[in-house]
Structures are given as C-alpha cells and as structure tokens.
Amino acid sequence: MTTMTATKTAAKSNTSALVGFIFAAVIGMGIVTVAGHVQADTLHDAAHDVRHATGFPCH
Amino acid sequence: MFAKIGTSALFAGFAAGLIAAVLQLIFVQPVLLHAELYEAGELVHFGGTLNAVEQELPGFDAMRDGLSVLFTALIYTGYAFMLVGAMALASDRGHAVTARNGIIWGIAGYIAFHFAPAVSLPPELPGVAAADVVDRQIWWFGTVISAAIAMALIGFGSGWAAWGVAAVLLLAPHVIGAPQPEYFAGPVPPELGGEFAGRALGVGLASWAILGCFAGFFWSRAEAEG
16 A cells, blocks of 8 residues: 555656756756847847857857 | 746846856857948958957947846746746655756756757857748747656656656757758858857856746745745
8 A cells, every 4th residue: 555655656756857847958958039030120130249259050 | 836936037037147148248248249230231351451359349239138137037027937847746756956056957957948949950140041930930839838748857767768758869960950041151250150159048047046946946945944
C-alpha cells in the first residue's frame, strides 16, 4: 500500500514537472518570438539593434 | 511548481538581461553604429579614398538605447523561462541544480540559441546581403530546436545511441544549409562584419553563462523553500 502511494506521488510529481516545463518553454519561446522575430514594423524598429546583436535574422 | 519556475525565471532573466544589455551597448552597439555610416552612404568602402578606422560615432541615445535595454531584458527573460523550466524537470528527476552548475546549463543554452545558428547564419550587420527573412527564421528555429534537443541528449542521455543522435541533430542544419543570398551586396567593410560577429558571440556567451548561474541560484533557492 505504502509502495503504491509512493509510486502514485512520484508519478504525479513527474507529470507536474513535465507540464511545468512545457508551459514554461511555450511562454519562453513565445516571448523570444514576439520580441525577437515578429516582423511588425513597430516591433521591428524598437527591437532592431537587439535583434542584430543577438544574432536573430532581422530584415 | 509553475509559480516557482515563473518567479525564478523573472528574477534570473531580468537581472541577466540588464547585464547583457550593458555589455551589448559597450561592445556591440559601437560596431553597429559604425556600420550604419556605410549603410547610409556617409562612408563608402573602396570609394576612391581610404576610410579611417576611427570614426566619430553617435553617443548614447536615450530612446533607441532604452528600447534596446528593454528588449534585451525581455529576450533574456524568455530564455530564462525555458532554462528554468528545464532545470525544474531535471531536479524533479533527481539531478541537483546549483548556481555553479547553472553556468554549464547557461553555456548549453548559448550553444542552442546563439552559437549553433551562428555557425551558418553569423550575427549580421545592418545592410548585409541576406536571403528572405522568413526563410532564415524558419531555418533559425529549426536549428535552435534541434540543437536544444542535442544538448539535452548530451547532458542527460547515456550511451552512444543518444550521443550519435545528438551529433546528427547538431550537424544536420549545417549540412542542409542556411538560406543564402543570391549575390554579395553588403556596403560594409568585412573587418567590421567580422568584429561584429565576434563581439555578438562573445557577449552572448558571457550573458548566457551569467543567466545560467542566476537561473540555477534562484531555482535552487525556490526549491529549497519548498
């Protein structure tokens, strides 16, 4: 019984860590995409120097 | 779980981003401003006269450089979310994460997000000849994602199969090849282009190492608090 509960808890923590990672990765990639890659004029002009300095394709 | 990841990522990303912004303004921005003199036609390379290496460059511009600081902090916060998310997953699987080994995490992130794409699409000065931006972005994202998976396989995989797949993932984008322009048309001296790429890559490495250290520090602290 104890083993079963332990296994269940471990499984739950594994899933929540995986969900946490996926969620964080999507948010992080979203921020990098909007700030570094979206070609809308205002965004492009504001982030221009940073995009070049960070090695993102800019123009 | 997610609150801890988010808090650590915000602190680490913003702090490292501010340092990255200062390093970029000191070391990278002057090269970019110098190149813009050629892009705008104020100076002409091989235009009949030789141009001095020392040129009068515009100074600090509150609006332009302020926006650069803001966007650098934002981009490093984005990196931090991915890095801390991966750290959370690793520490859940029993790998200790600290500020010290966070530096290695940071260097692995640098290889994935900065160095791997730069091998075939080096950081470019304004005005250089380049292929269509959407094509380059698609190649950039593909290269970054495959290099990130390769870093995870090298860090946590065991055995030749994992390392072999990692090597293939690292090499494939460069064997396929990045989109290239049809003609060379850049007006900027190659010396400036080389200096810009070197500076951008150097500042990127320093900034990512600092980001990894901060991310490891804030994550291990958040985790210890439970």
